[in-house]
Amino acid sequence: MDEEIIVESKGRKILRIIIRYLAVGILILLVSWIGFSYFRLRNGGDVALREAKNARLALIATGIEYRGSGKSIYTSSKISGMTNEVYNNVKELSGADGNLRLVRYDYDSNEVRQLQYRQGQYLVSFEMDDNGEETWTVEYIVPLDLK
Numbered sequence: 001m002d003e004e005i006i007v008e009s010k011g012r013k014i015l016r017i018i019i020r021y022l023a024v025g026i027l028i029l030l031v032s033w034i035g036f037s038y039f040r041l042r043n044g045g046d047v048a049l050r051e052a053k054n055a056r057l058a059l060i061a062t063g064i065e066y067r068g069s070g071k072s073i074y075t076s077s078k079i080s081g082m083t084n085e086v087y088n089n090v091k092e093l094s095g096a097d098g099n100l101r102l103v104r105y106d107y108d109s110n111e112v113r114q115l116q117y118r119q120g121q122y123l124v125s126f127e128m129d130d131n132g133e134e135t136w137t138v139e140y141i142v143p144l145d146l147k
Contacts, residue, residue: 045122045138051096052117052124052136058093059102062086063110074105081105098122 063073066086073086080087081102090100098119106113117124125137 041140044120045140048098048117048119048122048124049136049138051094051098051119052100052115052126054094055090055096055100055117056112056115056126058090058096059105059112059115060110061093062089063105063112067107067110072105072107074102074107 059073066073073083074081075083078084080100082090082100087100091097096117096119098117101116101118102112103115104113105111111128112126114127115125117126121141121143123139123141125135125139127135129135
């Protein structure tokens with residue numbers, strides 16, 4: 001029986017160890033980067049959602065104030081669905097610095113039925129159905145650089 005004995009040189013053994021540590025290090029960096037990105041995106045979405053909810057509450061408060069004077073906060077003549085006065089009042093009350101759009105408003109019950117709030121790359125949508133069930137959706141908008 002012929003047995004072949006393979007002896008690994010010292011330089012080759014060190015190279016193999018270095019490659020193994022580099023692979024483990026790269027894997028750790030990759031997993032860390034993925035985790036960091038996930039939590040950063042999630043945190044940004046949470047902030048946008050919180051501001052959108054504050055803006056909705058400010059819209060309701062402003063709606064009560066306007067209803068007392070016989071006016072509505074909704075106007076179809078503006079893209080935002082509100083006059084500049086209402087828009088500025090809501091931004092001041094809520095502290096939200098994104099773009100707010102009132103899509104549907106029920107004057108009789110003073111309920112915001114549908115709104116959109118955009119802060120940076122996050123779009124928060126709110127909708128209330130006829131049964132009064134609320135749906136909040138937070139989406140991340142991926143920018144496309146089409147040149």
